[in-house]
Amino acid sequence: MAEEVNKAKKLPRQPMPEQAPKVRARNFDEVPFGYANETAMAEASRCLRCKKPKCVEGCPVNVKIPEFVGLIADGDFIGAAHKLKETNALPAICGRVCPQESQCEARCVLGKKGEPVAIGRLERFAADYERNQGKIELPQIAPATGKKIAVIGGGPAGLTVAGDLIKLGHDVTIFEALHKTGGVLVYGIPEFRLPKAIVQAEVDYLKSLGVKIEESYVVGRIETVDELLERFDACFIGTGAGLPVFMKLEGENLNGVYSANEYLTRSNLMKAYRFPEYDTPIVKGKRVATFGGGNVAMDSSRTALRLGAEKSYIIYRRSMDEMPARDEEIHHAEEEGVEFLLLANPVRLIGDEKGWLTGVECVRMELGEPDESGRRRPQPIPDSNFVVEVDTAVVAIGNGPNPLVPSTTPDLKTNRWGNIDADLETGKTSMAGVYAGGDIVTGAATVIQAMGAGKKAAAAMHEYLQG
Numbered sequence: 407m408a409e410e411v412n413k414a415k416k417l418p419r420q421p422m423p424e425q426a427p428k429v430r431a432r433n434f435d436e437v438p439f440g441y442a443n444e445t446a447m448a449e450a451s452r453c454l455r456c457k458k459p460k461c462v463e464g465c466p467v468n469v470k471i472p473e474f475v476g477l478i479a480d481g482d483f484i485g486a487a488h489k490l491k492e493t494n495a496l497p498a499i500c501g502r503v504c505p506q507e508s509q510c511e512a513r514c515v516l517g518k519k520g521e522p523v524a525i526g527r528l529e530r531f532a533a534d535y536e537r538n539q540g541k542i543e544l545p546q547i548a549p550a551t552g553k554k555i556a557v558i559g560g561g562p563a564g565l566t567v568a569g570d571l572i573k574l575g576h577d578v579t580i581f582e583a584l585h586k587t588g589g590v591l592v593y594g595i596p597e598f599r600l601p602k603a604i605v606q607a608e609v610d611y612l613k614s615l616g617v618k619i620e621e622s623y624v625v626g627r628i629e630t631v632d633e634l635l636e637r638f639d640a641c642f643i644g645t646g647a648g649l650p651v652f653m654k655l656e657g658e659n660l661n662g663v664y665s666a667n668e669y670l671t672r673s674n675l676m677k678a679y680r681f682p683e684y685d686t687p688i689v690k691g692k693r694v695a696t697f698g699g700g701n702v703a704m705d706s707s708r709t710a711l712r713l714g715a716e717k718s719y720i721i722y723r724r725s726m727d728e729m730p731a732r733d734e735e736i737h738h739a740e741e742e743g744v745e746f747l748l749l750a751n752p753v754r755l756i757g758d759e760k761g762w763l764t765g766v767e768c769v770r771m772e773l774g775e776p777d778e779s780g781r782r783r784p785q786p787i788p789d790s791n792f793v794v795e796v797d798t799a800v801v802a803i804g805n806g807p808n809p810l811v812p813s814t815t816p817d818l819k820t821n822r823w824g825n826i827d828a829d830l831e832t833g834k835t836s837m838a839g840v841y842a843g844g845d846i847v848t849g850a851a852t853v854i855q856a857m858g859a860g861k862k863a864a865a866a867m868h869e870y871l872q873g
Contacts, residue, residue: 434596490532496569559644561845562591592674646846650668690715694800699729700729704738721752833863
């Protein structure tokens, strides 16, 4: 074992080749190219295959990490993909957008004195290899139970529930409000970070298992949850947190001011970056300010560059150390030319006589004592105001729960923020046979956390349907 540890420590973590920053900042193609076969095997060989793997504990869907990584090291790439899919219905997506550095990779033994195994990159490699080779193998489906399940929302939580329950023999239908299934995977995450073809391939895989999908079907308008329960045995609600949150500033209704939801949805799902080939226009600002410090803010500021911005700013009220965005996303944004105006907070949006945005007035901030989040609370510095000239602003400070389903389901309990009140271990709500999970329950979180909630809810729903 000592010899294996020394060997793993000596081999450095394998970098992933990617587009040059100045090139990729002006196109919507995916940034990383992915591992070559030999590179993937070299990286996988770093894994110690621990008998009690902490990495698995760090994964919300309990992927059998040492097993799939070991298969890659042995050159069995298809076997690795099949091992992944035993517990994860969306490995090509998770390999791209999961915050592995704070989950599975954070628990890797090698990371204690060096760099952890690149679990996320290997997950992406195996899933891509299977898809590119056209060797997608369907799992064994249990005999039909005769039970019908409605899944409201085709985002990460809903897709996971559907994938798990279809394999157990239940009849599953996803009701998706938009014209494309995927939720935040298609409307929120940009093409350069998660190509839509990857999401579509994962959705098509679920269809091949027998999952039915009704798109452009708005539950709460076309049909309520109570009405669905007249023809389905159980229901899962995974409608996410897609309600924009604004800053309530003077000038926020000026032309050129977007919520991140609208800005990214227009660009990602509606392909506004290819206007007029696609008929959704979008303001292609020359000087764009994005307010916020999370992954959505990084996505928006990097999208602005690709739409032709000469200047793309992130305006964030804390310092870089407090930014909630993934390190990789911040690093990519910096490389591409996004400018960070840190310890600054917008206080007013300025417009011209025609109602178009011309600038943002900010105040400089300093960090005080930690607040309830554990981060130091930002406080304004008196008489430190300054103005940044911009013609477009994107508000990326968070989202609220989608209110339509709760507002049309009177027996469904919600909390004071409008999130559905559901058991975090089972997804059970106040209504018999109705389960919920993901951002509609927890507030905005990560893709893999939503999938973890979906797995728990699927297990509880299966038990309920058997009972």
